[in-house]
Amino acid sequence: MSRFKKESGKELKSINTASLPDIVFMLLFFFMVTTVMRETDLKVSVILPEATEIKKLEKKSLVSYIYIGKPHPNLQKTFGSEPRIQLNDTFATPEDIRDFITSEREQMDENDQKQMTVSLKIDQNTKMGIVTEVKQNLRKASALKIMYSSHKKVDESLLR
Secondary structure, eight states: OOSOOOOTTOOOOOOOOTTHHHHHHHHHHHHHHHOOOOSSOOOEEOOOOEESSOOOOSOGGGEEEEEEEEEOGGGHHHHOSSOEEEETTEEEOGGGHHHHHHHHHHTSOTTTGGGOEEEEEEOTTOOHHHHHHHHHHHHHTTOOOEEEOOEEOOOHHHHO
8 A cells, every 4th residue: 555646637726817917017017118109200291202222221329310391281380381400309490400410429429429320301302402501511510421311212113
């Protein structure tokens, strides 16, 4: 006769799921707090031109954006319908670009300041006069690395 008997038919205990809702809400709260939806609110409408030769950026944290285009229809009563420059969340003049570049550089590490790139997001119907003014002021601010944002041109022969 053995002292230890195998009990057959005994079920495994189920896992307690009482703390599961707490864990789900903790994760939800964490992602809600840490997620950044959009850094700037666009006040100008920008339809990017198409390009055939495109190169993707590697470090987007080193990029500062300048938007140029017509103000949205609800802002045209106040700011007019001529193309405007938007730096972060405000309209600006070409002369404000030097201060913008200086403040953007100050926010970066000292090693990354030399690799800073300025991305120009310009509406395809914007005249080159305002773009030339922006480029001249970028040159005065020693922001010589400039990139034009665009969409990749779709080859229509592949669509058929």
